[in-house]
Amino acid sequence: MTARILTVDDSASIRLTTKVTLSNAGYDITEAVHGAEGLEKAKSGQFDLIVTDLNMPVMDGLTMIEELRKLPAHAGVPIIFLTTESDADLKARAKAAGATGWLTKPFDPENLVKIVKKVLGR
Amino acid sequence: MNIPDPVAVFRIEAAELFEQIESGLLDLTHRLNDKDQIDAVFRGLHTLKGSGAMFGFDALAAFTHHCETAFDRVRKGEKPATSELVAAVLAAQDHMRALVDRPTDDHGDIGEVLLARLQHAVEGDAPQPAAVQPIPVVAVAQTPKSGLNSWRIRFSLPVNSMVNGTNPLGLLDELRDLGEYKVLVNTSAIPSLDVLIPTDLHLSWDVTLTTDQPRSAIDDVFIFVLDDMQLDVETLTEVVEPVAAVQAPEPPPVATPVVAVAAPVQVPVAATPVAERETAVSNASDNRQAKAAENVRVPAERLDELMDRVGELVIAQSRLRQLASASMDIQLRSVSEEIERLSGELRDTMMVLRMVPVGSLFGRFRRLVHDLARETGKVIELVTEGETTEVDKTVIERLADPLVHLVRNSIDHGLETPEERRAAGKDEAGKVLLSARQAGGEVIITIKDDGRGINRDRVRAKAESSGLIQPGAVLSDQDLLQLIFAPGFSTAAQVTNLSGRGVGMDVVKKTVEALRGAIDVTSQAGEGSEVSLRIPLTLAIIDGLLVRVGTGRYVIPLSAVEECLELSLEEDLRSRGRSFISLRDSLVPFLRLRDLFQTGTKPDLHQKVVVISTGTERVGMVVDQIIGDHQTVIKSMSKLHHDVATFSGATILGDGSVALILDVAHLVAAGQQQEAQVRAAG
Numbered sequence: 001m002t003a004r005i006l007t008v009d010d011s012a013s014i015r016l017t018t019k020v021t022l023s024n025a026g027y028d029i030t031e032a033v034h035g036a037e038g039l040e041k042a043k044s045g046q047f048d049l050i051v052t053d054l055n056m057p058v059m060d061g062l063t064m065i066e067e068l069r070k071l072p073a074h075a076g077v078p079i080i081f082l083t084t085e086s087d088a089d090l091k092a093r094a095k096a097a098g099a100t101g102w103l104t105k106p107f108d109p110e111n112l113v114k115i116v117k118k119v120l121g122r
Numbered sequence: 123m124n125i126p127d128p129v130a131v132f133r134i135e136a137a138e139l140f141e142q143i144e145s146g147l148l149d150l151t152h153r154l155n156d157k158d159q160i161d162a163v164f165r166g167l168h169t170l171k172g173s174g175a176m177f178g179f180d181a182l183a184a185f186t187h188h189c190e191t192a193f194d195r196v197r198k199g200e201k202p203a204t205s206e207l208v209a210a211v212l213a214a215q216d217h218m219r220a221l222v223d224r225p226t227d228d229h230g231d232i233g234e235v236l237l238a239r240l241q242h243a244v245e246g247d248a249p250q251p252a253a254v255q256p257i258p259v260v261a262v263a264q265t266p267k268s269g270l271n272s273w274r275i276r277f278s279l280p281v282n283s284m285v286n287g288t289n290p291l292g293l294l295d296e297l298r299d300l301g302e303y304k305v306l307v308n309t310s311a312i313p314s315l316d317v318l319i320p321t322d323l324h325l326s327w328d329v330t331l332t333t334d335q336p337r338s339a340i341d342d343v344f345i346f347v348l349d350d351m352q353l354d355v356e357t358l359t360e361v362v363e364p365v366a367a368v369q370a371p372e373p374p375p376v377a378t379p380v381v382a383v384a385a386p387v388q389v390p391v392a393a394t395p396v397a398e399r400e401t402a403v404s405n406a407s408d409n410r411q412a413k414a415a416e417n418v419r420v421p422a423e424r425l426d427e428l429m430d431r432v433g434e435l436v437i438a439q440s441r442l443r444q445l446a447s448a449s450m451d452i453q454l455r456s457v458s459e460e461i462e463r464l465s466g467e468l469r470d471t472m473m474v475l476r477m478v479p480v481g482s483l484f485g486r487f488r489r490l491v492h493d494l495a496r497e498t499g500k501v502i503e504l505v506t507e508g509e510t511t512e513v514d515k516t517v518i519e520r521l522a523d524p525l526v527h528l529v530r531n532s533i534d535h536g537l538e539t540p541e542e543r544r545a546a547g548k549d550e551a552g553k554v555l556l557s558a559r560q561a562g563g564e565v566i567i568t569i570k571d572d573g574r575g576i577n578r579d580r581v582r583a584k585a586e587s588s589g590l591i592q593p594g595a596v597l598s599d600q601d602l603l604q605l606i607f608a609p610g611f612s613t614a615a616q617v618t619n620l621s622g623r624g625v626g627m628d629v630v631k632k633t634v635e636a637l638r639g640a641i642d643v644t645s646q647a648g649e650g651s652e653v654s655l656r657i658p659l660t661l662a663i664i665d666g667l668l669v670r671v672g673t674g675r676y677v678i679p680l681s682a683v684e685e686c687l688e689l690s691l692e693e694d695l696r697s698r699g700r701s702f703i704s705l706r707d708s709l710v711p712f713l714r715l716r717d718l719f720q721t722g723t724k725p726d727l728h729q730k731v732v733v734i735s736t737g738t739e740r741v742g743m744v745v746d747q748i749i750g751d752h753q754t755v756i757k758s759m760s761k762l763h764h765d766v767a768t769f770s771g772a773t774i775l776g777d778g779s780v781a782l783i784l785d786v787a788h789l790v791a792a793g794q795q796q797e798a799q800v801r802a803a804g
Binding site: 010011012016020056057069075078079084092100101102105107121 | 126128129132134135162164165168169171172173175176177183282284285286287288291295296321345346349350
């Protein structure tokens with residue numbers, strides 16, 4: 001069965017790259033443009049994985065992750081966050097919020113697929 | 123599927139980000155401590171850097187990084203937001219635009235200069251050396267094989283790892299992919315059933331692995347949990363035969379080890395219906411935000427194409443209607459009515475598609491005002507209202523230059539210097555109000571200032587000296603003010619840097635009239651001026667009133683029609699020699715179109731008067747017959763007919779013949795003029 005991935009990013013170009021990369025890798029992609037929309041879509045559909053940016057308008061990625069993890073239905077869904085800096089503080093906060101893994105921008109599309117595969121498991 | 127080029131998408135995105143950043147910065151110039159704006163600017167810079175680096179705009183990413191860092195420090199409260207910093211980033215922004223537009227050009231040392239300024243603004247903080255260094259999180263490149271090693275890996279994961287999406291099975295799979303492996307699971311830490319939380323993880327593992335991969339490959343498996351887990355890796359043997367490696371490891375110190383073939387049980391986490399209902403309720407507030415984001419970008423020319431097609435459809439539909447109405451076939455009639463309704467709806471939907479909020483136009487004035495304030499030394503407060511008012515996108519594009527000119531004019535000629543304002547007992551800051559509102563089929567854009575107002579004596583003197591009017595000519599106040607739109611008119615005693623270049627007021631007026639709009643000006647000495655542009659909402663299709671004059675048919679834009687009256691033959695004869703009718707106690711001048719168009723026909727027994735208005739002025743037009751409403755697809759007239767002022771365009775009727783569209787503004791002016799002449803004569 002095709003794994004369903006929700007990607008949340010306010011940057012249209014990053015969204016496009018993510019979508020093209022992951023679609024080509026055989027995943028079913030749904031997009032959201034900020035945390036609030038991501039939360040909304042995550043709640044209304046079953047996703048196998050969420051890939052999210054952290055710095056976003058309306059609702060940032062950290063808040064979205066926290067909110068998602070509060071919901072029993074979404075405990076256990078792997079969440080990968082994208083971050084532009086190797087900011088240890090931000091990474092720690094995202095992990096504390098309940099993120100599963102991360103990927104530093106700029107990223108190599110191959111690397112994204114690799115990490116998605118890693119987190120989704122076999 | 124046609125996949126858009128990410129670089130092109132990035133460029134569009136960058137343009138939006140620049141707008142967002144600029145708007146935030148300009149807001150900050152007024153309220154330096156506005157946390158929301160600081161965040162917005164930071165986010166914009168951050169995204170610009172991140173996405174830029176993704177798509178090869180390295181110079182942009184490197185440069186933006188410094189601005190982002192500066193704002194990050196402000197955001198975190200380490201540094202105060204200063205107007206110097208805001209100005210430095212505003213200036214830096216133009217360089218960023220250049221880096222997006224021409225990434226490969228040599229931009230010289232502009233960047234360095236800007237960074238030095240930024241650095242100065244952040245107070246002696248040296249910019250951090252290298253900008254964005256791509257930091258690979260997962261080592262993709264594998265180090266060369268180093269022979270076979272046997273490792274004993276004992277690990278336990280944080281209790282909440284499964285809730286946080288880490289799948290221990292996946293980690294074990296990854297270890298197994300590295301080489302020969304054997305795993306024991308330790309279940310001793312599992313609490314008794316009554317206190318067990320099924321989503322918590324209490325297992326630990328003991329893995330023996332023989333692999334040709336280096337130690338770092340093991341760490342890579344645990345990369346995301348490395349900081350929070352317990353991992354103990356020790357070498358068992360070095361460079362051994364693979365077979366020898368599969369030795370039973372020492373049993374772990376505690377409890378009964380279980381050989382995990384299928385590995386630990388992952389507890390499925392099911393949602394209860396109650397929980398789902400709760401989430402559904404809390405969702406409601408986010409709904410709108412999510413909706414607002416669902417936009418599709420379409421190239422403008424495709425919209426224009428679609429508009430053309432809809433126009434053709436409307437023409438074809440009106441032919442069909444004509445055929446159907448002449449036919450006795452009920453079915454044909456019903457289909458025709460259906461098509462009429464659908465094409466009307468399609469037209470309306472199409473109109474809405476072409477509408478964009480005026481706010482996109484107003485946005486660019488904030489920068490203009492900011493720059494003008496610096497240039498003139500005046501203190502200016504720009505207030506915008508009605509940004510959400512929507513106008514056809516072509517109208518917006520064509521209005522941009524005239525509006526720039528009008529705002530410049532207000533600031534340059536209208537507003538006084540702070541000293542002058544103080545002396546006049548006014549607030550030091552001059553106000554410029556830019557507002558938009560919809561009224562019927564028109565949008566009214568107003569530029570209002572609270573400056574010194576238009577000096578009528580100077581207008582008159584200037585008009586007389588440039589030969590626009592006769593010395594001492596009697597003019598109404600409105601006519602006098604309208605002189606500022608005459609070609610070659612300028613009251614500025616000296617041509618400043620601001621006025622005097624680009625379009626003049628006459629061009630402004632021409633542009634507005636070309637959009638079938640009108641321009642009004644009012645002014646109070648010492649209190650300020652107000653210029654209003656009244657522009658039709660759309661250019662392509664209008665609702666028109668089809669009338670007959672003589673044998674010709676003409677269209678009057680329905681939005682301008684106030685009412686229709688009957689003019690009996692007797693009354694017509696009685697009113698000969700005068701040119702106005704009494705309409706509910708007010709006199710309205712009227713024009714006999716039959717005379718104006720010199721049709722040479724006899725008037726109908728029951729002529730009609732169509733009263734049209736431009737908002738402030740009214741005039742009646744005598745026509746022979748009112749045929750009815752007509753969806754009018756406007757076709758512009760050829761260059762040959764450019765000078766025919768009475769008509770603003772033409773349209774094709776259902777039977778294929780052409781009807782001319784009356785230029786309301788011109789006819790109203792002509793009617794008023796005729797009245798003035800009659801009055802002067804009488």
